[in-house]
Amino acid sequence: MADSIRPRAEWAAEQQSYTSYQALDAQWREDSQRLRMRHRRLERGRQDHRRKWLQEKRQELARSLSVADMLRELSTEQGLSWVAMSRMLSVSVPALRKWRRAGGVTPENRDNLAGLVAFLRILGEAGVADPAQWITLPVLDGYTVTPLDLYTPLTAVDLLELGAGDEQPATLLERLLPEWRSTHKSEYDVFIAEDGRPSLRPRG
Secondary structure, eight states: OHHHHHHHHHHHHHHHHHHHHHHHHHHHHHHHHHHHHHHHHHHHHHHHHHHHHHHHHHHHHHHHSOHHHHHHIIIIISOOOHHHHHHHHTSOHHHHHHHHHHOOOOHHHHHHHHHHHHHHHHHHHTTOSOHHHHTTSOSSTTBOOOHHHHOOTTTHHHHHHHHTTOSOHHHHHHHHOTTHHHHOBOSEEEEEOTTSSEEEEEOO
16 A cells, blocks of 8 residues: 555655746746846936936037037047047038038037037046047957947947946947947957057957
8 A cells, every 4th residue: 555655645746846846937037027127127217317418418518619619629628530520420521620610510410519529528427538539449359340430329328338337348239230240350459559549469
């Protein structure tokens, strides 16, 4: 009799153990999902805060500074080259020099100009020591993509997240430039030379 009962008892114990495992697994999945949702909410809240911060600063600068003042800040105080400036604003260098001399800037271009000044200022406030240099450095070692390549008024908040250390470089590239792994592989490393400027050397 004992021999016939024992397998049933063992089977019942195994079933109970399996059921307990299923319950623990389900609880773990539920907790993980809850944590992911909380993380996404916090992430959205942080991004919304930076988006609002950027918008308010852009509006303030557009009201308080002339076009010449904003160009002077970008080129002289921030150290941004005219070529980099023209790329980030999607206008030619001659157009920028014309703005500096004679004005004639459209409301959209004035807003974009104020947005670029605000972007670089906030980068500095977020801990980037030299924003003008930072935008020329690769987002990820071994690849040629830089923040300068990625910047538009629509991606400014994403790049602020990157500069503040709240966004992983590979995650950002997957979202903004899905083909980056195959199209932007580099055979060189970027390093800061003795003169403080970015330089290239072959990858070892």
